Amino acid sequence: MYNAKSSIADYSDRLKQISEFCFDAMFRGIKHQDETCDKPRSSNRTLSGVTANVSNEVNNLPVCLQRRPSSLPKNWRHKFQCDDARNLSASPADFKAQKRLSATQSYVERATGHVQSVPDASPITASGRESTQGMSTQLQGLAFLAPDTIALKIFSYLDPVSLCQASRCCYSWHELSTDSYLWKSLSCRKPYLFSPSLLNSLIIKYTKNDTGEISWRKVFSEQYRISSNWRKGRCFIKEFSGHSEGVSCIQFDDERIVSGSFDTTIKVWNIGSNSILLAQTLTGHSKTVRCLHLSGNRLVSGSKDCTLKVWEMEKKENWSSIACKATMIxxxxxxxxxxxxxxxxxxxxxDCLIKLWDIKTGACLNTLRGHTAPILCVQSDDDKIISGSADTCIKIWDYSGSCLQTLTGHRDSVACLQFDSKRIISGSFDWTIRVWDINTGEHIRTIDWRTAEGHNRAVRCLQADDQRFLSGSDDKTIKVWNIETGERLVTLRSTGYGITCLQFSDTRIVSGSYDNKVLLWDFTV
Known part of the structure; x- marks a missing residue:
């Protein structure tokens, strides 16, 4: 490859000058073929001619690209080939410009160290313009004038599809486009970047045992496939049937799905099998199980019997056990x-109250009062608690029990909410989803069925990550939204009844509905 000591800026200017010259030679001042010529020319013939103005632009090339006395054989003669020479007209200036263009092309081939068969141009049309066929092939050598590090930097700005297309242009571009640096950078770029756990699992999967080398191209290929499946709603659905009444709440991790039901039971399913024989059933609540929270081997459940229970789930290779460790009354x-x-x-x-409990002892630590109607959803982090209520309000609390802010805007009960460091997302029985600024409490946008392809029934459940959020509704759909813009990305339709609960990860959605079934939507197919 051509080895230069110039700076990056010098290379950029040089590439720009070369590309401008080639495009001018391709599109301006070319003598067109007589319309009476009845035989087409083959695509491997040289240009029929260029205007005298091009020769002036050749002189403006960098010194290293200008023709030198020793760059061509002394006995070189330009042979102008055509099927019907009588129909062509070319001036001495045309031949001179053509000669210099060929010299430039020859220099590019030698600089790259690759002998490429590059056709000069495609036939000239009767309208006086040259077809663009073969243009990309003529310009292939231009990228090779830069060192590998600069060429890789240029390639790093390409999207995955363009990078794959570039790899098919020639051998040298193929070598550049398969460099691990490019695919590693794509793997860490949105929207292909998922959670660290998924990325780590793919790295382990595509690491060669003998050398320890990571195939970043395969890692990205897997990420791209999963991302494409999300955008297109392409997934495999697995049903888990076993509850005798509707499913009211859901949680899952990499190994199991936990579902609570109106039949007062909690079921723990093996995520790899939907057989009821492999499911464990927890009995302890006397009424409907309304909420669940799974963290590691610890499960917390809440019920219409006014109690909360803490369950410890232990799993070994050959056996598993679940025991109730505490009941909070x-x-x-x-x-x-x-x-x-x-x-x-x-x-x-x-009862319109929010209570804080010690998970080990089951003792009540504090009680938060302020809502005037049943509380339907709560979420917390290290600093604050946010709650939604049937009084249509959203309240932000600190752990001392002080209400920091109250958000109003929904016209019906706030059934679900999620928040991060920037925003609060809330869903309501008024069929809308609202997005709020978490710092100022300002309303940012409303997603409804009239203006934003929203739900046309009550929104019952929400979950969000740093790229998207999902909502489930009584209209039997799950909708996926862009968290930054509020744009609807895809709609997933359930064949059963309305969606009562959902949770999702990088590759799966698990949902429950009134038809007694748990659905697993797998996007790794």
Missing amino acids: GHSDAVRSVDVCGERVISGSY
Whole structure:
């Protein structure tokens, strides 16, 4: 490859000058063929001619690209081939410009160290313009004038499809486009970047045991396939049937799915098999199980019997066990929502109260009062608690019990919410999803069925990550949204009844509905 000591800016200017010259030679001042010529020319013939103006532009090339006395054989003569020479007219200036263009092309081939068969140009049309066929082939050598590091930097700005197309142009571009640096950078770029756990699992999968080398191209290929499946709604659906009444809440991890039902039971399913024979059933609540939270081997459940239970799930290679470790009593009505932050359990109830519990002892640590109607959803982090209620309000609390802010705007009960460092997303029985600024409380946007392809029934469940959020509704659909713009990405339709609960990861969605079934939507297919 051509070895130069110039700076990156010098190479950029040089490439720009070369490309401008080639495009001018391709599109301007070319003598067109007489319309009376009845035999087409073959695509491997030289240009029929260029205008005298091109020769002036050749002189403006960098010194290293200008024709030198020793660059061509002394006895070189340009032979002008055509099927009907009588129909062509070319001036001495045309031949001179053509000669210099050929010299430039010859220099590019020698600089790259690759002998490429590059056709000069495709036939000239009767309208006086040259076809673009073969243009990309003529310009292939231009990228080789830069060192590998600069060429890789240029290639790093390509999207995956363009990078794959570039790899098919020639051998040298193929070598550049398969460099691990390019595919590693794509693997860490949105929207292909998922959670660290998925990336780590793919790295382990595509690491060669003998050399320890990571095939980043295969890693990215897997990420791209999963991302494409999400965009197109392409997935495999697996049904888990076993509850005798509707499914009210759901949680899952890499190995199991936990579902709570109106039949008062909790079932733990093996995520790899939907056989009821492999499912474990937890009995302990006397009424509908309304909420669940799974973290590691610890499960917390809330019920209409006004209690919360903490379950310890232990799994070994040949056996597993589940035991109730604590029961929390304090609410006077149904426990509708639960969240866990560290060693604290936060519960919201139909008695309009939010309670904080010690997860080890089961003791009530604090009670938050302020809502005037049943509390339907709570979520927390290390600093704050956010709750939604049937009084149509969203409240932000600190752990001392002080209400920091109240958000109003929904016209019906706030059934679900999620928040991160920037925003709060809430879903309501008024069929809308609203996005709020978490710092100022300002309303950012409303997603409804009239203006944003939203739901046309009550929105019952939400979950979000750093790229998208999902919503489930009584209209039997799950919708996937861009978290930054609110754009609908895809709609997944259930064949059963309305969606009551959902949770998702990088590769799966698990949902429950009133038809007693749990559905696993797998996007790795």
